[in-house]
Amino acid sequence: KHIPDPKVDPLNFLREFLTVLDEMGPWCADRAALALIVQIEKRKIKTPYERHFLLLCLVSTVFVQIRSYCDLVFQQYATELERIEAHSTPKVLRMLEIFRLFRPDGANRSTVSSKAPIKEVTESCQLPSCQILLKEIKTVDFQKFVDRVETVTSSIAIITEGLESLKTSVKSISDAPPLKQNVTFNEKKPRSPFKNGIRQIRQRKKIGFTHRNRSNFHNQNDPDALCALIFCNSKFTTKILYSLLYEAVRSDPQLSYINVQYTVDKSANPITEPKEAEVEHRKQEEVLKRFRMHECNLLIGTSVLEEGIDLPKCNLVIRWNEPVSYRSYVQCKGRARAPSAYHILIVTPKVDQLLAASGARDDLSEQVHRRVCERTSRVKMEEEESDDDDEEKRPTSLSDSNLCLVKNSETIVEET
Numbered sequence: 001k002h003i004p005d006p007k008v009d010p011l012n013f014l015r016e017f018l019t020v021l022d023e024m025g026p027w028c029a030d031r032a033a034l035a036l037i038v039q040i041e042k043r044k045i046k047t048p049y050e051r052h053f054l055l056l057c058l059v060s061t062v063f064v065q066i067r068s069y070c071d072l073v074f075q076q077y078a079t080e081l082e083r084i085e086a087h088s089t090p091k092v093l094r095m096l097e098i099f100r101l102f103r104p105d106g107a108n109r110s111t112v113s114s115k116a117p118i119k120e121v122t123e124s125c126q127l128p129s130c131q132i133l134l135k136e137i138k139t140v141d142f143q144k145f146v147d148r149v150e151t152v153t154s155s156i157a158i159i160t161e162g163l164e165s166l167k168t169s170v171k172s173i174s175d176a177p178p179l180k181q182n183v184t185f186n187e188k189k190p191r192s193p194f195k196n197g198i199r200q201i202r203q204r205k206k207i208g209f210t211h212r213n214r215s216n217f218h219n220q221n222d223p224d225a226l227c228a229l230i231f232c233n234s235k236f237t238t239k240i241l242y243s244l245l246y247e248a249v250r251s252d253p254q255l256s257y258i259n260v261q262y263t264v265d266k267s268a269n270p271i272t273e274p275k276e277a278e279v280e281h282r283k284q285e286e287v288l289k290r291f292r293m294h295e296c297n298l299l300i301g302t303s304v305l306e307e308g309i310d311l312p313k314c315n316l317v318i319r320w321n322e323p324v325s326y327r328s329y330v331q332c333k334g335r336a337r338a339p340s341a342y343h344i345l346i347v348t349p350k351v352d353q354l355l356a357a358s359g360a361r362d363d364l365s366e367q368v369h370r371r372v373c374e375r376t377s378r379v380k381m382e383e384e385e386s387d388d389d390d391e392e393k394r395p396t397s398l399s400d401s402n403l404c405l406v407k408n409s410e411t412i413v414e415e416t
Contacts, residue, residue, distance in 0.1 A: 081251035228316035263302040306331040
């Protein structure tokens with residue numbers, strides 16, 4: 001009987017965790033550990049083999065230890081924003097800085113204006129004029145204020161007595177016998193529910209259900225209103241990035257204008273798991289509907305958003321990972337259709353990739369140099385053997401001009 005390798009799933013979980021730790025930092029790695037613990041518990045229920053179960057338990061224990069250590073380190077910070085800024089990579093901080101640049105004008109005026117008077121009062125109380133004011137307060141005769149309060153209370157008592165008498169008069173009028181009126185009956189026939197032998201169904205308005213007026217919090221006609229997309233290569237990165245931005249929006253007043261949602265590829269099989277597939281479809285449609293209605297102004301997704309889905313014109317498109325192909329790059333850039341839109345690629349270069357690129361450049365320059373040298377030697381041999389006239393020597397000058405062009409193109413390749 002063929003038993004699958006028990007190391008495949010645990011190693012995949014560890015690779016996903018290390019990828020998040022490398023790209024986003026310890027704060028996001030803590031959230032990734034929590035999400036992976038949930039996935040491992042679901043996988044433990046479905047696994048039929050003991051070795052698989054034991055390895056999954058081992059990896060789950062490792063993630064629990066990582067979370068406990070992160071909680072111990074994060075306790076020294078007062079707010080969640082301080083934890084994010086202290087334990088995130090420059091890539092994450094750069095993305096948050098980009099979103100702060102897109103905040104609307106006057107987004108934080110209310111908070112600043114409400115805090116400014118308190119600061120002015122605390123500073124003014126330290127002035128010498130405060131001491132003079134305290135002395136004047138001590139010399140005030142408070143007996144006069146007491147007399148005024150007593151006069152006001154007596155006038156209030158008089159008003160209440162008048163209200164009581166008014167209530168008794170109104171009650172006597174309401175208890176009087178009603179006047180006789182001529183009663184007329186409506187002689188109209190009741191409306192028949194049938195018309196020409198067909199039953200007519202009237203649509204009545206349901207009690208308690210009113211039409212919901214959709215107010216676009218982010219105005220669709222405002223060209224400066226944020227309508228942004230973030231593309232990721234994996235589902236797990238999308239979920240962790242959503243968790244990061246959700247906490248950043250809650251903690252940072254400069255990002256309070258953002259309403260973030262995410263959507264990923266459908267993973268449930270509609271044949272074997274119809275209920276899960278239906279739930280995923282409904283959730284995706286609800287998220288896309290909110291983004292189209294501008295109730296959500298930031299959507300995080302995978303390649304499912306690149307084509308085949310109707311989305312509004314975006315003025316900011318961010319690519320979190322490097323594009324997997326040129327087609328993916330073009331489709332991602334094509335989503336930035338709004339006037340003066342921005343398409344940003346946030347890519348972290350790796351050392352091995354830089355070395356590979358430099359090695360490829362060296363190989364290319366060496367090949368070009370070899371071809372140029374072979375061509376020049378061939379041209380010289382032809383010049384020595386041929387004794388033709390000047391008209392027959394013109395192709396040689398053309399080859400020299402082509403040689404200069406090749407050298408110039410080689411320089412351009414090295415510079416790029």
